[in-house]
Amino acid sequence: MTAPVRRVAVLGAGSWGTTFAKVMADAGRDVRLWARRPEVAAAVNERHANPDYLPGIALPALLTATSDPAEALEGADAVVLAVPSQTLRANLASWRDLLPPGCTLVSLAKGVELGTLLRMSEVICEVAGVPAEQVAVVSGPNLAREIAAEEPTATVIACADHDRAVALQHACTTGYFRSYTNTDVVGCELGGAGKNVIALACGIAAGMGFGDNTRASLITRGLAETARLGTALGADPLTFAGLAGLGDLVATCSSPLSRNRTFGEHLGRGESLAQAEAANHGQVAEGVKSCKSICALGDRLGVELPIADAVRRVCHEGLSAAEMGKELISRAPRPESE
Structure with missing residues (x-):
């Protein structure tokens, strides 16, 4: 004991x-x-x-x-x-x-x-x-x-x-x-890391003026890609349906208290990374850095992470919020449970 x-x-x-x-x-x-x-x-x-x-x-x-x-x-x-x-x-x-x-x-x-x-x-x-x-x-x-x-x-x-x-x-x-x-330490940690990146995406969408349908779609598909990555690392898929997965994701993507969501809103309104950081009292949201490492982990494991990759390119490669939205909505049709 x-x-x-x-x-x-x-x-x-x-x-x-x-x-x-x-x-x-x-x-x-x-x-x-x-x-x-x-x-x-x-x-x-x-x-x-x-x-x-x-x-x-x-x-x-x-x-x-x-x-x-x-x-x-x-x-x-x-x-x-x-x-x-x-x-x-x-x-x-x-x-x-x-x-x-x-x-x-x-x-x-x-x-x-x-x-x-x-x-x-x-x-x-x-x-x-x-x-x-x-x-x-x-x-x-x-x-x-x-x-x-x-x-x-x-x-x-x-x-x-x-x-x-x-x-x-x-x-x-x-x-x-x-x-x-x-x-399931792996699943809980991947859920916590992934939600920051998806919250940035939800914030970007809110900054562009999109509403609840868009946010719900990003939350759900963001959960799916985070679970794919976690499962590839040996996590229990059920963990992502619990507090460390869906629970943390919903709170962080929906609340104005979420630094990542708020940071994303500034990017969605067309502000630069530096402007968003200044508006955030000089603090960079965790997801801004984590999107790079999470995408690199996905590349290593051969796991597709379209939302995380789009966020990474907005934050670090100059992709505009409008281009991000167009890319995600124009992806090839596929079964939901793929």
Whole structure:
């Protein structure tokens, strides 16, 4: 039996990292949040708030913060990695020697690493030198602001070690946050990475003035191509019908709180990548980078990803939103279940 999770380190004090730290503190865990900037840590400790990322949200007293990673990691049963997917490797390399032996490593990042084409759990195993059974991932409809406001939601905790997933499940169950366990890490990670790219496509369509039929079509066909890619990597196809697949996809493609959807809207209105980034307060949506690695993974496996490839060319090759729409609607007819 895996020991209960009592002390947790959350590395990354952005909106989702802070929100997940709040969830675990609300579940009664001793949580220490690492913030890169000392002023963010001070706000959490002194005001029980993170106004830069979660304005108006009160944080629990059981949640403390530090800008010293060694202090955050000391004695942790679980270490939650809440940094962007493309910076995970470099950050984890700097923390590796501080990790408590045997601790569960939990990934909140959703993406595929550029260059290596590794999933986040694979990056963690490689950098930290731990077996896959020691790594868990959290995926599902995870719009941070709604969860921080304690609106009811459900998510998936996936780990090859079922007992470890159950221990984490107990450590983050609250009156507003319900988690389910899954051993299909591949499927949960591909669902989380793919939905960011499809949300960009939905945002582009919204920016062009298209409505619900277009969005529903992109969501459904986007789910189909993400499931094809995941299945080629050994995922269970049923995972994509669950919270980490359809659930996360619907939320991210539909909500104005979704950074990827909002970023796509700017592109759909004809703005450049730089203009969309400026409108997004200097932040690039994860899907802008992930579309390149996901398409490269599809090429490697011989899996056709028409929506992801169209998004990639809009973001990185100058394809216009209008040309993207024309290409997708003009593709050769085929059976839906192909």
